[in-house]
Amino acid sequence: MAKKEYIIGIDAGTTGIRTFCFNDKGKVIASAYQEFKQHYPKPGWVEHDPEEIWAKTQKLIGDVIKSADLNPKDAIAIGITNQRETSVVWDRKTGKPIYNAIVWQCRRTSDICNNLKKQSLESNFRNKTGLVLDAYFSGTKIQWILDNVKGARAKAERGDLQFGTIDTWLLYKLTNHKEHKTDHTNASRTLLFNIQTKEWDEELCEILRVPSAILPQAFNSKNLFGHTSGVKSLPDGIPISSLVGDQQGALFGQLCTEPGEAKNTYGTGCFFLFNVGDEFRISNQGLITTLALGPEGKTVYCLEGSVFIGGAVVQFLRDNLEFFEYSKDSEKLVKALKTKDEIVFVPAFAGLGAPHWDQEARGAIFGLSRDTTPAQITRAALKAIALQSYELAHAMERETGKPLKFLRVDGGATANQWLMQFQADILGTRVIRPQNVDTTVLGAAYLAGLERGFFKNVAALKKLETKNTQFEPKMKESERKEEITRWNDAIRRVKTVQ
Numbered sequence: 252m253a254k255k256e257y258i259i260g261i262d263a264g265t266t267g268i269r270t271f272c273f274n275d276k277g278k279v280i281a282s283a284y285q286e287f288k289q290h291y292p293k294p295g296w297v298e299h300d301p302e303e304i305w306a307k308t309q310k311l312i313g314d315v316i317k318s319a320d321l322n323p324k325d326a327i328a329i330g331i332t333n334q335r336e337t338s339v340v341w342d343r344k345t346g347k348p349i350y351n352a353i354v355w356q357c358r359r360t361s362d363i364c365n366n367l368k369k370q371s372l373e374s375n376f377r378n379k380t381g382l383v384l385d386a387y388f389s390g391t392k393i394q395w396i397l398d399n400v401k402g403a404r405a406k407a408e409r410g411d412l413q414f415g416t417i418d419t420w421l422l423y424k425l426t427n428h429k430e431h432k433t434d435h436t437n438a439s440r441t442l443l444f445n446i447q448t449k450e451w452d453e454e455l456c457e458i459l460r461v462p463s464a465i466l467p468q469a470f471n472s473k474n475l476f477g478h479t480s481g482v483k484s485l486p487d488g489i490p491i492s493s494l495v496g497d498q499q500g501a502l503f504g505q506l507c508t509e510p511g512e513a514k515n516t517y518g519t520g521c522f523f524l525f526n527v528g529d530e531f532r533i534s535n536q537g538l539i540t541t542l543a544l545g546p547e548g549k550t551v552y553c554l555e556g557s558v559f560i561g562g563a564v565v566q567f568l569r570d571n572l573e574f575f576e577y578s579k580d581s582e583k584l585v586k587a588l589k590t591k592d593e594i595v596f597v598p599a600f601a602g603l604g605a606p607h608w609d610q611e612a613r614g615a616i617f618g619l620s621r622d623t624t625p626a627q628i629t630r631a632a633l634k635a636i637a638l639q640s641y642e643l644a645h646a647m648e649r650e651t652g653k654p655l656k657f658l659r660v661d662g663g664a665t666a667n668q669w670l671m672q673f674q675a676d677i678l679g680t681r682v683i684r685p686q687n688v689d690t691t692v693l694g695a696a697y698l699a700g701l702e703r704g705f706f707k708n709v710a711a712l713k714k715l716e717t718k719n720t721q722f723e724p725k726m727k728e729s730e731r732k733e734e735i736t737r738w739n740d741a742i743r744r745v746k747t748v749q
Contacts, residue, residue: 256325258700259315259489261308262692263333263417264497265354265519266566268304270311271689272319272326273696275705277715279687281319283311290351295358295601298351301339304417305424313484323485329425330493330699332500332691333417334519335440338392340403340414340465346428349412350400352420353392356519356559356601360391361610372458377533379445379452381540383608387557389416390442390459397460410464416440418494419467422476425491430477431467435550436496438469439542446542447531449550472499473548473698493698495544497691498522502553503544503698504690505659506713510551513647513655515640516691517664520604521561523643525554525651536646537606546709548698554650556605556643560614562664564598564632574625582667585630594618595741596631603746606646612745636664637674638738644678657681661690676726677734686717 257280260271267286274280285307290298316323336355341348353359364384367373373384382388393414397404406412415423419433438444438451443461445452449469456463470476472495479489495503498516502524505514510528515521526543528551533540538554545551560567565581568574575581595617603609616628644655657680665671665688675682687693700706726734 254325255321256327256705257321258696258705259312259326259329260692260696261312261329261331261421262497262689262695263304263308263331263421265334265337265356268307268311269689269692270308270315271692271696272315272321273693273700277693277697277706277712279689280321281315283314283318285311293359297354297357299337299354301341301348301352301420304352305421308421309483312482316484326485326489327705328490328492328699328703329479330495330692330695331418331421331491332495332497332695333421333437335416335437335496335498336387336389336392337417338389338396338414339417339420340393340396340412341420342406343411343413346423349403350396352417353396355387357392358386358601358610360386360395363391363394364610367458375458376442376455379447379455380439380442381446381533382440382442383539384442385608386610387559387604388440388442390455390461393461394459407462407465410462412465413467414465415467422491422494425479425482426477427480429480432476432494433467433469434472434474434494435469435542436472436499436544437494440496444469446540446552471548471550472544473702475702490703492702493695495695495698498524498555499543499553500691500694501661502526502694503548504692504694505661505685506709507659508544508546508709511653514659514661515643517561517636517660517662519561519563521558521636521640521643523556523640523647525647527552527554534650536650537608538646538650539605544698548701554647556646558639558643559601559604560598561636561639562662563600564596564635565664567598567600568629568632572625574629579666581629581633582669584626585633585669588626588630592618592627593737594623594627594631595737596628596635597741597745598632598635599745603742606642607742607746609746615741615745617741617744633667633670634673634734636670637677638734640674641677641735655680657683659683659685661685661688663688671722672725675722675724677731679724679728679731681724682722684720684722686719
């Protein structure tokens, strides 16, 4: 077999795992995908089985290499991108999780967050981590596991447990339990990491009662984190040279490495990131401050707005209401509609994220009548994805004082042409979609390749950029204002009915 070097990219998402092989031009040679089970033990609770995530990751690595007829020995490096705040705690001695992974969407720790707010502790977290106190983030999930799994707290205090987000868990498994590390972007989502000092914060650990001994070492995203050991279908010794949170991975994959550059990712949720370079700033517009990657993979700051339910609302219509068999069918269903309506769907299944940060809000559909059809509800759901993203863009404009000239987009839901056109219409600005919309894992591959010298530098990566599709706004201004007004009215009603 002729030698054909490549990078393995692992995209550990919220609903499934996708593996990729990239060549030295940043092109996808092959990919493989599998969904995994979502567990809902109580209303508002969301869990994953960490062992299932690992088993499917390991299988998919073999599948993608085999599908492209590649030699496992020719893999230059592995880059991992992941759902960020999802939290796993496992036994240091056995390597077994002591509880299911608590997913970023899970609302079970809302009361913990509310109690911390009542103690006037939110500013402590805000000023050090850039985050708001919300069940979204990892710190209170760790506290819940330690308080609710029998014997867990005593084990943690003895140093017998380890915590990690999914990047850390996969690194741990890929290295046969040798490495317990994370990167700055994932650490910055825990409520425990001081993003000014780039270190775990002892005061915040004490407030949340999380022993610092269970936390992984944190490094820049472009780093030699370890080498493979005992992995099926891979030889030992392949470098794992990048870990990066999915949204920061997408920002780097879009090569938005300079201050003022932004992107929005449309996946399970929607995530709008705006690079602010070396400037640490606290938002007064309901945005959070977090860590991202600048030129050559250097850690920098960015502002972020997070929508909890983006593409997941389409999965809800597919799986729960059975409106269609495949998510892609939603576009065909909506395009067939000939009449307008005033239906508004607010998919606050897990509360409202930025800029509202309302943990108690729940989903609602307004404007239903006896003749409302699945197609009309589906259209309202797609509009909701774009309207929530509009709120983030509007908050970014107010925060920075600069109008959005255009919006770079990526993620699976951007394949929906109708959605992207409506997004351009409701923003009143151009939307740019790259040829490869899997920019989360592309960012991880770029970083891994840069660390290993497979890619020369960011300037060279920018020369690899390929064709894109652009959507220009076509909606009348009066119609745009009507859509936004209806949306704002619905949001007010959802936030009122607790």
